[in-house]
Amino acid sequence: MQQFLIEAKKTSRHISTLSGEVKNKVLNQMAEAIIEHCDYIINHNEKDMENARVNNLDAALMDRLLLTGDRVMDMAKAIKEIAALKEPVGRTLDGWVTEDGLNIQKVSIPIGVIGIIYESRPNVTSDTAALCFKSGNVCVLKGGKEAENSNKAIATILRKVLDDNGLPQNAISLLPDSSREGVAFLIKQDKYVDLIVPRGGEALIKYVSENATVPVVKHDKGVCHTYIDKDANHEKAIAISINAKCSRPSACNALETLLIHKDVAAYILPPLHEAFMKNGTELRGCSITRNYIDIHSASENDYDTEYLANILSIKVVKNIDDAIAHIAKHGSGHSEAIISENYSSINKFLDEVDSACVYANASTRFTDGGAFGLGAEVGISTNKLHSRGPMGINDLTTFKFKVYGNGQIR
Amino acid sequence: MQQFLIEAKKTSRHISTLSGEVKNKVLNQMAEAIIEHCDYIINHNEKDMENARVNNLDAALMDRLLLTGDRVMDMAKAIKEIAALKEPVGRTLDGWVTEDGLNIQKVSIPIGVIGIIYESRPNVTSDTAALCFKSGNVCVLKGGKEAENSNKAIATILRKVLDDNGLPQNAISLLPDSSREGVAFLIKQDKYVDLIVPRGGEALIKYVSENATVPVVKHDKGVCHTYIDKDANHEKAIAISINAKCSRPSACNALETLLIHKDVAAYILPPLHEAFMKNGTELRGCSITRNYIDIHSASENDYDTEYLANILSIKVVKNIDDAIAHIAKHGSGHSEAIISENYSSINKFLDEVDSACVYANASTRFTDGGAFGLGAEVGISTNKLHSRGPMGINDLTTFKFKVYGNGQIR
Numbered sequence: 155m156q157q158f159l160i161e162a163k164k165t166s167r168h169i170s171t172l173s174g175e176v177k178n179k180v181l182n183q184m185a186e187a188i189i190e191h192c193d194y195i196i197n198h199n200e201k202d203m204e205n206a207r208v209n210n211l212d213a214a215l216m217d218r219l220l221l222t223g224d225r226v227m228d229m230a231k232a233i234k235e236i237a238a239l240k241e242p243v244g245r246t247l248d249g250w251v252t253e254d255g256l257n258i259q260k261v262s263i264p265i266g267v268i269g270i271i272y273e274s275r276p277n278v279t280s281d282t283a284a285l286c287f288k289s290g291n292v293c294v295l296k297g298g299k300e301a302e303n304s305n306k307a308i309a310t311i312l313r314k315v316l317d318d319n320g321l322p323q324n325a326i327s328l329l330p331d332s333s334r335e336g337v338a339f340l341i342k343q344d345k346y347v348d349l350i351v352p353r354g355g356e357a358l359i360k361y362v363s364e365n366a367t368v369p370v371v372k373h374d375k376g377v378c379h380t381y382i383d384k385d386a387n388h389e390k391a392i393a394i395s396i397n398a399k400c401s402r403p404s405a406c407n408a409l410e411t412l413l414i415h416k417d418v419a420a421y422i423l424p425p426l427h428e429a430f431m432k433n434g435t436e437l438r439g440c441s442i443t444r445n446y447i448d449i450h451s452a453s454e455n456d457y458d459t460e461y462l463a464n465i466l467s468i469k470v471v472k473n474i475d476d477a478i479a480h481i482a483k484h485g486s487g488h489s490e491a492i493i494s495e496n497y498s499s500i501n502k503f504l505d506e507v508d509s510a511c512v513y514a515n516a517s518t519r520f521t522d523g524g525a526f527g528l529g530a531e532v533g534i535s536t537n538k539l540h541s542r543g544p545m546g547i548n549d550l551t552t553f554k555f556k557v558y559g560n561g562q563i564r
Numbered sequence: 565m566q567q568f569l570i571e572a573k574k575t576s577r578h579i580s581t582l583s584g585e586v587k588n589k590v591l592n593q594m595a596e597a598i599i600e601h602c603d604y605i606i607n608h609n610e611k612d613m614e615n616a617r618v619n620n621l622d623a624a625l626m627d628r629l630l631l632t633g634d635r636v637m638d639m640a641k642a643i644k645e646i647a648a649l650k651e652p653v654g655r656t657l658d659g660w661v662t663e664d665g666l667n668i669q670k671v672s673i674p675i676g677v678i679g680i681i682y683e684s685r686p687n688v689t690s691d692t693a694a695l696c697f698k699s700g701n702v703c704v705l706k707g708g709k710e711a712e713n714s715n716k717a718i719a720t721i722l723r724k725v726l727d728d729n730g731l732p733q734n735a736i737s738l739l740p741d742s743s744r745e746g747v748a749f750l751i752k753q754d755k756y757v758d759l760i761v762p763r764g765g766e767a768l769i770k771y772v773s774e775n776a777t778v779p780v781v782k783h784d785k786g787v788c789h790t791y792i793d794k795d796a797n798h799e800k801a802i803a804i805s806i807n808a809k810c811s812r813p814s815a816c817n818a819l820e821t822l823l824i825h826k827d828v829a830a831y832i833l834p835p836l837h838e839a840f841m842k843n844g845t846e847l848r849g850c851s852i853t854r855n856y857i858d859i860h861s862a863s864e865n866d867y868d869t870e871y872l873a874n875i876l877s878i879k880v881v882k883n884i885d886d887a888i889a890h891i892a893k894h895g896s897g898h899s900e901a902i903i904s905e906n907y908s909s910i911n912k913f914l915d916e917v918d919s920a921c922v923y924a925n926a927s928t929r930f931t932d933g934g935a936f937g938l939g940a941e942v943g944i945s946t947n948k949l950h951s952r953g954p955m956g957i958n959d960l961t962t963f964k965f966k967v968y969g970n971g972q973i974r
Contacts, residue, residue: 167892171916252937256926263918265948344773348948363754367774369949390971397973482577504966506581508673516666516969525974526965527662538675538758539779540949543965555936555953556914559926561800563807564935 155331155339158324159294159346162267165322166292170264174241176319177288181237184315185230188280191311192226198307199276206300218274219301229280229308232530236284239529242547243290257558262551264290266348269329269340271296271362273354276304283312283326285532289550294347296329296337341366353533371545374536375460376406376488378518381477381503383494384415388422390515391493392429397517398491400433403464406534407489407521411457411467413477416442419470423447435464442470457484474499478506485509488536489518489543510536510543565741565749568734569704569756572677575732576702580674584651586729587698591647594725595640598690601721602636608717609686616710628684629711639690639718642940646694649939652957653700667968672961674700676758679739679750681706681772683764686714693722693736695942699960704757706739706747751776763943781955784946785870786816786898788928791887791913793904794825798832800925801903802839807927808901810843813874816944817899817931821867821877823887826852829880833857845874852880867894884909888916895919898946899928899953920946920953 188195199221206216248260268291272278279297286293297305305328313323329336341350344367352362353373363370380398382391398409414422423446430437438452452467457480459467471477481490491513492503500514511521521544523531528546535541541549598605609631616626658670678701682688689707696703707715715738723733739746751760754777762772763783773780790808792801808819824832833856840847848862862877867890869877881887891900901923902913910924921931931954933941938956945951951959
């Protein structure tokens with residue numbers, strides 16, 4: 155496997171210099187090849203589905219694993235959309251002339267070799283491969299065991315297109331040893347691998363973060379908050395809270411804890427309660443909350459929990475400082491919102507809350523590459539460095555300094 | 565020590581919101597305090613010097629450790645220069661309005677708590693503390709054992725100024741447990757520490773990289789190359805090679821291997837040899853090089869070595885591709901230069917060499933915060949992500965997205 159990674163690194167030097175024209179032509183051919191071989195992909199997916207049935211996978215996982223004709227068409231469409239993105243490599247990020255007359259240009263370049271570890275959904279294979287290729291990176295993909303046949307089929311089709319175009323097939327690779335040991339090896343190869351992106355459960359992310367020597371961009375959990383200030387518009391407060399919690403409770407940008415200023419708790423809790431009841435949300439509240447509405451009590455543990463379900467904890471706070479302190483203690487630095495019409499409160503909240511995305515009067519559900527207008531979604535980073543929050547294709551680049559001189563010495 | 569880091573994290577929320585006005589006032593007072601307590605610092609430094617004499621520290625280390633009146637004044641001057649830098653926090657890095665009418669602002673913010681591990685020179689203590697404070701970060705400093713008394717004296721003075729201004733003293737802290745175990749603990753506290761910057765020998769950097777769960781910005785070795793193309797101007801080629809090697813051989817941006825196109829080897833090697841002889845440089849060459857000039861032979865191992873001394877290896881290459889391949893194999897991704905008057909060769913070299921800084925017709929010695937015009941030097945990163953190459957104070961910030969809505973739901 156060492157040799158495999160050495161070759162991947164070599165290939166990355168080749169791929170990193172491809173022109174946008176070549177990359178886009180190849181990507182569009184990949185999309186066509188996916189459409190053309192739709193049956194081939196579905197046949198292989200059927201093997202995974204059969205194994206899943208034998209292994210009694212739960213219904214939600216089965217659904218994520220399933221590929222239909224429509225879903226394969228969506229995969230092709232996604233690749234075409236990626237081809238249409240603005241070229242991410244070679245952007246001038248900054249530039250200046252020094253006192254010595256050196257012309258310095260800070261330009262975006264591919265990261266190199268990117269290892270991506272993910273689960274179930276086979277479309278991640280084609281999405282990720284296309285995003286990495288478009289940004290001039292080599293990808294080493296490690297999908298879930300349960301999707302092995304589907305992932306292999308998809309990779310085979312994409313690699314064939316590379317080959318047809320005289321490009322090295324290993325620009326898009328599945329990790330040859332997909333066992334635990336294979337992953338353990340991969341994440342320590344900092345000489346050949348430049349970035350690891352783990353997308354999956356908490357255990358996977360924890361394992362990778364603790365053991366990798368390669369830099370990691372995490373897609374960790376979101377314990378997101380919305381704070382209803384004393385100067386909140388009540389209609390907006392209710393609409394945003396309902397949307398943030400109920401529109402997709404399993405998303406990482408969904409609301410988990412609602413914080414309410416004590417001065418408005420009496421007015422806003424009864425209509426909020428009613429609205430959440432209509433949406434079937436289970437509410438768990440602090441003792442003050444429960445003075446106003448009849449719900450179960452929330453424990454300290456509730457405040458640290460990403461429910462991934464239609465459950466919401468509610469806490470009444472003394473003031474905005476109390477809300478900010480609660481978020482600092484219990485939040486995961488993902489997305490938080492304040493609902494207020496007060497200029498100073500909004501500035502204070504947006505300045506002092508240290509999360510990737512901080513919202514004034516909008517739902518945290520907007521934390522998303524597409525909703526941010528970044529184009530195809532690479533993921534949502536919970537890192538504090540390199541990339542943070544919704545990741546677009548530009549987050550798959552780093553930079554170098556090109557320095558143009560005319561004989562300068564120092 | 566856990567409690568110490570919990571408190572540091574709390575303090576970072578406070579420090580991160582200080583205005584530039586407050587920070588600059590405090591920094592200027594720190595500079596004055598350093599001047600005022602010059603004798604106090606020198607007295608404590610004398611204890612370190614005495615221990616160094618007892619322990620037979622070598623002359624170069626003794627010189628790095630020594631503080632004189634002039635050197636203390638320079639420390640104060642450096643703090644004033646840092647105070648005068650443009651405010652790094654709150655810069656709008658990007659901004660746009662989404663289709664939903666959300667106004668998104670990507671703004672720079674402090675990183676949080678930064679652990680810095682360094683050796684000998686006591687001025688690093690005040691420089692780093694000032695850079696971190698200016699950029700709204702809390703610093704946890706772990707200096708060398710040999711400079712313990714000096715570092716404590718400097719930190720005491722800076723912390724007193726924080727206290728005089730009603731600011732928490734732990735915004736500038738020395739690591740309470742400076743043992744190996746203390747460092748091992750620090751680099752795994754990713755919940756409370758946001759970044760580790762190791763500045764020191766290879767062993768330290770390797771240890772930190774392999775064991776940290778906190779993100780690391782490395783200041784690793786530089787195996788820098790200069791390639792003399794067949795279309796090089798010979799005068800520039802010689803002047804730049806001499807400067808890159810001889811102006812300060814111990815620097816990480818110094819030249820280690822000179823690559824020469826075969827077509828010009830016969831003409832340029834003799835005058836190069838003569839020029840290096842005048843500078844007392846020990847040359848080690850490949851077999852072709854040794855056909856033209858009488859020098860020792862270079863081994864494969866030489867090509868991987870950062871000499872940190874006035875020694876240079878020379879290799880004749882077939883063409884520019886051969887030069888680029890050699891750099892890919894042996895380089896450390898720090899700084900490389902091409903000397904050429906050929907437009908296409910220069911573009912090819914700057915595009916294909918994957919190093920932090922790639923130069924056309926200039927000395928690699930310019931890889932430096934000051935020479936780049938970035939102001940006070942934070943260091944030179946050999947990371948590929950977050951920061952790369954010369955680091956200015958802006959590299960001590962990360963970002964968040966502030967999103968201004970008016971009731972948007974999704």
